[in-house]
Amino acid sequence: MILICGLLLIIVVSYLTYLLIDIRSLKQQLTSIGNQQTNQELQMKSNNPFLKNLVQETNQLLREKKQLQQAVTASKKELDQAINNISHDLRTPLTVAMGYTQFLEEQEVDAYQQKELLKKVVTNLTQVEERLELLLDYNRLSEGRYVFELEQVSVTNVVEEALLAMYEAFVAEEFELLPTIQPGLTMIADKNALTRIVQNLLGNMLLHGVGPGEVILQQEQQGGIQLIAKNQLLQPIMEPSRLTERFYTEDLSRKSQNSGLGLYIIQELVTKLQGKMEISVAEEIFEVKIIFEKL
Numbered sequence: 001m002i003l004i005c006g007l008l009l010i011i012v013v014s015y016l017t018y019l020l021i022d023i024r025s026l027k028q029q030l031t032s033i034g035n036q037q038t039n040q041e042l043q044m045k046s047n048n049p050f051l052k053n054l055v056q057e058t059n060q061l062l063r064e065k066k067q068l069q070q071a072v073t074a075s076k077k078e079l080d081q082a083i084n085n086i087s088h089d090l091r092t093p094l095t096v097a098m099g100y101t102q103f104l105e106e107q108e109v110d111a112y113q114q115k116e117l118l119k120k121v122v123t124n125l126t127q128v129e130e131r132l133e134l135l136l137d138y139n140r141l142s143e144g145r146y147v148f149e150l151e152q153v154s155v156t157n158v159v160e161e162a163l164l165a166m167y168e169a170f171v172a173e174e175f176e177l178l179p180t181i182q183p184g185l186t187m188i189a190d191k192n193a194l195t196r197i198v199q200n201l202l203g204n205m206l207l208h209g210v211g212p213g214e215v216i217l218q219q220e221q222q223g224g225i226q227l228i229a230k231n232q233l234l235q236p237i238m239e240p241s242r243l244t245e246r247f248y249t250e251d252l253s254r255k256s257q258n259s260g261l262g263l264y265i266i267q268e269l270v271t272k273l274q275g276k277m278e279i280s281v282a283e284e285i286f287e288v289k290i291i292f293e294k295l
Helices: 002-034 049-106 111-142 155-165 167-172 191-208 262-272
Strands: 150-154 177-181 186-190 210-219 225-232 275-282 285-292
Touching: 002 049, 049 111, 111 191, 111 262, 150 155, 150 191, 155 167, 155 177, 155 186, 155 191, 155 210, 155 225, 186 191, 191 225, 191 262, 191 285, 262 275, 262 285
Parallel strands: 177 210
Antiparallel strands: 150 186, 210 225, 225 285, 275 285
């Protein structure tokens, strides 16, 4: 009996010693993992169910921590790129406007030249205003401060007014735009949000596309409303599926850098108005289709 108890004691002590060695090894592994960037996970030798479960849970936490670190790194990189794009977005037209203004101050020009130069100053300052509006829209949307006031809105009038307001900009870029607007289309919406959608859509065409382009407003057979914008591209889109991500940008027209907020804001506003947006690219023809279902 004493011999059996002695053997059991030896077995228990040996097992506990084995567990302590494994626990000490796990502690050392955790310290090592915590002090460096690594994909290493905890390894154990014993088959103790408690320790095994503990190691599995710890490894899951390590994987989640790694994913979080990667997300933070990607987010920081995205933010740095966005700040760079936005700075360029604002700085370029401001620099051009300042250059024209300085020229007017230092040089004597006739009335015609002065008028033309002032037009260019206004054009560049208008670009700054539009890009600041994008930033304000993004900020209000991301903070949930964009207030929607629903009413009966003439979609036809909103699209026609936006086209008229941007007519000279398209002419200046020699961008041929062919509108097909169905009269009398209305829906329940926030007029300001709907206007921003159309303005951003046209602005995106002008900034990234080349003519000829089309803007089509029509009613679906099911009674919903479709707004379609098509334009040519100078080069293929590398990642079409990412175009609605905030701050994602591709220099599709080789005209300029941009903040990458236009399509993101369009999609957010369309979603808020219970619509959906589809993007398609075929043979360097870029198409955005916005659909508002009949309520």
